[in-house]
Amino acid sequence: MTTYFFVAASExxxxxxxxxEEILKERIRNYKENKKEIDFWLLKNPSFLKSSAFLDLSKKIPNTPAAVISTDKKFITFLKLRLEFVAVGEFECPNSEINDPFKVE
Structure with a gap:
C-alpha cells in the first residue's frame, strides 16, 4: 500500500x-534539475474525496473540488502553510473504497 497526502479546496x-501554478512549476523545475521523479499531482474533482472517510471534509469544500496529492508529506505540509485555506488529509491506497488515487469524476 502507498500512503498519499493531500491538500484540497475548491478548484x-x-x-x-x-x-x-507557480508553486508546481517551480517544484517541477527543481525535480528535473535533481533528476527526481514527480511525486505530486493536481486532480480536479478527485474521486477519493467521495469516500466515506472524507464525507465531512467534502461538505466543507464549495463547488467543484480539486486536490494536490503526493507521496511526500513534507511537500503537502508546505502547501498547507503556503495556501492556508485548504483541507489536508491522507489515505492509503488501494483500500476497500479507493482503488485508484488518480481517478476523477
Missing amino acids: KFLTVEEPL
Whole structure:
C-alpha cells in the first residue's frame, strides 16, 4: 500500500485565486534539475474525496473540488502553510473504497 497526502479546496481557489501554478512549476523545475521523479499531482474533482472517510471534509469544500496529492508529506505540509485555506488529509491506497488515487469524476 502507498500512503498519499493531500491538500484540497475548491478548484477555483486552487487554480485561480492562489499561485498554485507557480508553486508546481517551480517544484517541477527543481525535480528535473535533481533528476527526481514527480511525486505530486493536481486532480480536479478527485474521486477519493467521495469516500466515506472524507464525507465531512467534502461538505466543507464549495463547488467543484480539486486536490494536490503526493507521496511526500513534507511537500503537502508546505502547501498547507503556503495556501492556508485548504483541507489536508491522507489515505492509503488501494483500500476497500479507493482503488485508484488518480481517478476523477
